[in-house]
């Protein structure tokens with residue numbers, strides 16, 4: 421993948437911790453990742469956002485060395501992610517984690533720790549992720565949420581430079597999710613780099629400073645959270661009306677109707693001019709989810725490096 425001599429992993433602030441250069445991954449005739457360029461710098465929290473099948477997990481797999489690109493180049497902390505010297509900088513929680521059912525939680529943590537030169541202590545991992553009470557439990561007997569918490573904790577056990585969290589809080593209740601966010605923030609506050617994928621827009625909004633929107637394997641947007649919203653400049657207009665006004669694309673149930681538009685002023689003026697009998701008018705900026713849907717629909721190649 422990468423040729424020639426490789427230096428030891430870079431630990432300089434501002435260094436590139438993960439890089440994809442025109443990376444493509446094909447499965448048979450399908451393209452999961454299609455010519456992606458991406459740089460993640462030390463200390464960033466980057467959210468990968470996209471609908472099912474957009475290529476998020478495949479991209480994470482490529483950046484973390486569990487998959488090889490069909491073409492293009494990937495780097496992790498300045499080297500090949502398949503090289504153990506560079507893998508030591510990495511913590512990863514894949515979407516599906518197979519934990520050995522007969523091992524106890526503490527044993528699994530120790531097993532993972534043993535692969536790293538300067539890991540967290542067992543009790544640090546247990547405490548930080550609220551697993552103290554479960555240390556002696558066999559992983560086979562854990563609930564789905566407990567397994568997920570352990571899987572995320574394991575990503576941090578080796579005291580990594582960069583963590584990749586693929587849908588980290590799927591299946592967790594609100595409290596457990598917030599606890600995990602806190603642990604991720606703590607890692608970030610200590611200088612750690614984070615790449616996370618999520619379907620929970622709340623999670624991306626809570627954690628990410630930069631959002632990379634993927635659609636059909638391509639980067640549709642790569643910008644700050646605010647800029648991703650700004651890119652589409654969509655407003656959501658809601659009205660109550662006994663009948664849907666003709667000539668407008670309002671959707672909704674009952675008499676509450678909604679419309680996404682880039683020009684809310686024009687729509688409201690037209691509603692008034694045409695004497696539409698609306699009430700309870702509400703106009704607000706689109707949520708990230710709405711912005712993201714609009715971006716995906718447009719298939720726009722938008723705003724690289726607007727962060």
Ligand SMILES: Nc1ncnc2c1ncn2[C@@H]1O[C@H](COP(=O)(O)OP(=O)(O)OP(=O)(O)O)[C@@H](O)[C@H]1O
Nearest residue numbers: 447450451452470471472473474475476477478479
């Ligand atoms: N091992 C594989 N063999 C064949 N096709 C695959 C394989 N892995 C992924 N794909 C295909 O590649 C595309 C991208 O999948 P990927 O899992 O990366 O998307 P995703 O954005 O992570 O989706 P989700 O949010 O549902 O996890 C999909 O069309 C998927 O079916």
